Amino acid sequence: MIAALLIGLTRFLVGGSGQWLGCAPSARQRIYFANHSSHLDTLILWAAMPPDLRRRVRPVAAADYWGKGAVQRHIALKVLNAVLIERNARGSDPLEPLRDALAAGDSLIIFPEGTRAFERLPGAFKPGLYHLARAFPEAELVPVFLDNLRRALPKGSFFPVPISCIARFGCPMQLEPGEAKPAFLERARAAVVEMA
């Protein structure tokens, strides 16, 4: 009910259509990684998934934003089925909940920049993607470029304006044997930029 309402509102205001350029939607385990420019990113990527995949493709969201208010928390946990992580966790491993979700067979949506960028193209990736790729080599890594979101809801604004947002899905990639961390992260970033 809330999910249908949320999808309807998203479609009406900010579109959220998916363009599957490099691969087709699939139920096999994947880690989707995308550029991060707006609080809408999670919602748009979720709306761009075919309905039958939405439950098993879980967005990774920052606990300091999505876990804050009761409404956001409810949407994040009950509707989006998100995995909440502590960005500034001291002592504990912030990737722990992600590993648990992957071990349970779920797919993930992550934003490897860690924070929203001002520019259209993504900044440097944090190493989380590398660690997950190494721990779960059988999961496909799918690059996603999210376009127009920084215009629909730029960093620092409180409500979206109706500009259609698009999620472009690229060719799946894998961590090559022996590939060094910086080289892999740069290759992953380039795969996202390629679809800009």
Add this chain to the structure above:
Amino acid sequence: MTLPTIEPTMKLLFGGVLALLAFASLVGFVLGRWVTTENGRNTVRNLNARIKAWWVMVAVFALAFLFGKGVTIILFALISFYCLREFLTLTPTHPTDHRPIAAAFYLFLPLQYWLVWIDWQSMLTVLIPVYAFLLLPVLAVLKGKTDDFLARSARIQWALMLTVFCISHAPALLLLELPGDHKPIYLLFFLITVVQLSDVLQYVAGKLFGRRKIAPHVSPSKTVEGFVGGGLAATAVGAALWWITPFTPLQAASMAAAIVLAGFFGGLVLSAVKRSLGAKDWGVMIEGHGGALDRMDSVTFAAPLFFHLVNYFCAR
């Protein structure tokens, strides 16, 4: 809820539109059987998608007309909304222009259609050309970013003028007080029918006889033969509809010719805008047609002109 009663004239008009659509569907079906080349098959597939979309669009308009002024205004407000969204999605606006864009969508669009609803004619003709024109750059300048400032302001103003100001003049026809017992809803029917038929007939005449391109770089499908043939045919249909308007047959033909001409140039100008933004269609909303603005481009130019012509020559 009781359904509103439908006037005999309206029944007749929509009966005519349905007959036309049924005929078009039949032609599309026969062409689908008949055409063999790959190129021809693509054309027919696009034609049939267009005809199918026409059924839906006519149904939506018929419902709005049936329920009267309020629903018709809401329909056009929604059309403006989708057109504005398409325009600003394709236009490279800057993230710092979030405030003027929000004002365009959430303030000026509803306000303009509210003015139509409460029948404040003098204000609806100045709200966007004057007040939005002054307020939007103020909202932008407060962010303190000067890069590309003129172009950024112009993009948003153009978007608002074309998709909200211009299109709102179609339902604004309902406000005009006509001589005798003529009803303005038929003027809206006249405008939409002539504009859209002109587009369709120019497309058909162009496909059949088109040889000399008018503006190959701007709109490669527009030909002299298509424009003249389709334009004259649409003008003739307009003249034949004189009995639903306060015009004489000759006046109706002149009005239709003005609508055809304005619609043609609207299509041409918006095509140039679209191409300057590197796109072929405004969107993907209507299968076979492209976006909502691809269907409304001629209306943006024809509606204000027709509104003022009627207001000047006929309205009491």
